[in-house]
Amino acid sequence: MKRLIISAVLIFACQAARAAYIDSWRGDVDHKKAGGGAWTRLYGDDKVRLNNGDELRTARASTVELLMDDGSRVKVAPVSLFKLTSEGKDAVSLGLYFGRVRSWVKKFSKKFEVRTPSAVCAVRGTDFMVASDQEGNSRLEVYEGSVLAGDTKGNTGLVREGQYADIPVGGRMRDPNDNPDQPGDMNSSVGSPSQAARNEIYGEISKEDVISRAQQELQSAEFQSRKVAIDAFGNRVRMEEYVIRPADNQFKYVVLNTRQDRFDFGKMLFTFNAALPSDLSLATRSMMNAAGAAAPQWQLTFMNSVMSNTTDKVTEDASGGKMVADNAGNPAQWTHFFTNYAVYAAGPSEASENGGLGRMLWSYADANSDNTVQAGELTYLGGSAPTAAVVYPGGPDTFSTITRNTYSDGTWITASDYVLFDDGKILSAGDFSSRLGVSMDTATDKLNFERVYTSSLFGGRKIDLEFSAKLLKDAGLLRF
Secondary structure, three states: OHHHHHHHHHHHHHHHHOOOEEEEEEOOEEEEOOOOOOOEEOOOOOOEEOOOOOEEEEOOOOEEEEEOOOOOEEEEOOOEEEEEEEEOOOEEEEEEEEEEEEEEEOOOOOEEEEEOOOEEEEEOOEEEEEEEOOOOOEEEEEEEOEEEEEEOOOOEEEEEOOEEEEEOOOOOOOOOEEOOOOOOOOOOOOOOHHHHHHHHHHHOOOHHHHHHHHHHHHHHOOEEEEEEEEOOOOOEEEEEEEEEOOOOOEEEEEEEEEEOOEEEEEEEEEEEOOOOOOOOHHHHOOOOEEEOOOOOOOOEEEEEEEEEOOOOEEEEEEEOOEEEEOOOOOOOEEEEEOOEEEEEEEOHHHOOHHHHOOEEEEEEEOOOOOOOOOHHHEEEOOOOOOEEEEEOOOOOOEOEEEEEEEOOOOOEEEEEEEEEEOOOOEOEOOHHHHOOOOOHHHHHHHEEEEEEEEEOOOOOOEEEEEEEHHHHHHOOOOOO
């Protein structure tokens, strides 16, 4: 019996030893335990053990380094979302939703793999880096040894020392090529400033992160507005909005709402095909529609947005944007079109799905490239189109609507929209003659918009965001 007890203790000790732990970090790094709903910020100097299924996320200028029991080492770059999928006696599997991770794997160690939305990279003893952008496209760079990589369609290839390979999401792995670049700086975000800005839209939703970034960005904001208003439910809300340019071909609109008992925010990032002019309105005025024989010089190619209460979120992700002519042979009018568009929602349990976007509610992809959306190009949660119900709580002459979509798997989401004055009164048809005057251009300066999301994914919580029509108009996002 004594021998049996000793054996059991030794077995337990060996199992406990097979665990990765956080060796060091800098900046803001959050940890979420497997099956847990809450992110916890790392503090202090203690080594933190990681269990299978634990997740880590890094903010800007933040990194975290892990150490495995066999001496292998992993470093996660800023603005990344990472998961220790599994670690056992013979194998380690890591997940990278987006961002960048570099691994130094001991020779003759256990099987080691890194998975992204588009790739699987398996090694035994090497130094390599895997990056994944917000769309799930991956890049593998090998600095020592070799890595067997594969795409989601089953194609594989051996990437050797000094080579790189790109693996597009949903596509075939590209042939390896010689890599002219040195190993990337793991203290910086993946890719260009443009890509880092897109990662930030979906990756930073804590109140501390959002406010900290806003304090920095307001110093160089192109447009900004601060005011106090009343929302549609009689609550006092402090609204802070601004527009900033993260990269020369981008601008970002941010709105922060502070109420007595809550904080909500929204971010929208617009990416264009070329560097934007100093007068932003030259690009925004023809962003969605334009007249003339020639296509607009600046065309919106990507749009990324999030609305959140710092716990739940609704995100939109659009790509492949372009201007489409009414008549290809003799254009007179141009209309904007995204070839890919998707809407997601998430509570804490769904936050890491789809690379941090959340649970997909619906999407479309222009599969036949005809610049129109057909039924066969739409995908819905649960497999079929949701049932929709629309009500007008204030009557047909009042600018308020409540739209509820219920998907075939039982998931539902409701969007309540209001147009209202600073005093909380909801706009009605009669206000155009009594309170607004005749000019819609000046009327917008008196109005705010409010959107409220509720969902079966949110655990009884809501996302409630109010923003001013005036700043949207000043930035060229609202036109009459």
